[in-house]
Amino acid sequence: MPAKTIEAIRGLERDRFRAMVDGDGAVLDALLAENVSYVHTNGKRETKRQFIDAITAGRRRYRQIEIQSQDVVLAGRDSCLVSGRALIEMESKNGALVFPIAYTAIHVQSGGQWQLLALQATRIALE
Secondary structure: OHHHHHHHHHHHHHHHHHHHHHOOHHHHHHHEEEEEEEEOOOOOEEOHHHHHHHHHOOOOEEEEEEEEEEEEEEOOOOEEEEEEEEEEEEEEOOEEEEEEEEEEEEEEEEOOEEEEEEEEEEEOOOO
16 A cells, blocks of 8 residues: 555656646646645745646746656655655746756645645755
């Protein structure tokens, strides 16, 4: 069971990043808990609605998100902790931005469905 759960969480992380790149608000809506706390690399905290709206309205455009490493740890029956690194490519007013991040995500299971409850991302130095 734990290996199956860990693979499910890895899949949800891939799905979330793909939805961010694709601007898919419906997928993001399903993957994020109603009370999600999403903290970006600049320290800005967003609610679920703020996060999804910024992506679907085109105010935040992700070109690519590449997972570089990812550790998933079961933190009880209904929660998982993900610590990972990813390379982010975004569109900005001044052109493309490419930067690596370290992130911590907490997924919880409610009603048989896993959802992202919290995310904290930090920019890191290029290695």
